Amino acid sequence: MAQRAGFTLEEIKHLTGPTARRAETSDRVHELADRKLPEIERLITRAQAVHEWLALAATCDCRTVDVCSLFTDPALAPPPGGLGALASDASG
Numbered sequence: 001m002a003q004r005a006g007f008t009l010e011e012i013k014h015l016t017g018p019t020a021r022r023a024e025t026s027d028r029v030h031e032l033a034d035r036k037l038p039e040i041e042r043l044i045t046r047a048q049a050v051h052e053w054l055a056l057a058a059t060c061d062c063r064t065v066d067v068c069s070l071f072t073d074p075a076l077a078p079p080p081g082g083l084g085a086l087a088s089d090a091s092g
């Protein structure tokens with residue numbers, strides 16, 4: 001279950017392993033939440049930016065990137081980092 005929530009094995013061990021039994025569970029869980037919440041919120045923000053851009057891209061019928069506003073209009077530029085950054089964030 002914890003792994004499905006996006007925790008690494010190391011983080012799960014930190015929560016449930018032998019050393020965790022010497023500390024209040026709520027302290028451990030709060031510590032993890034404090035560390036992971038900003039991380040996940042950044043990921044959601046970036047995912048939403050990528051989602052918006054992809055939704056626009058789905059409506060594109062340009063023949064070349066030179067005429068495509070997704071690439072020529074700075075306001076519509078692809079989100080920095082894009083999907084590659086999302087994937088590397090998720091694994092590390």
Ligand SMILES: [Zn+2]
Nearest residue numbers: 060062068069
């Ligand atoms: Zn286009």
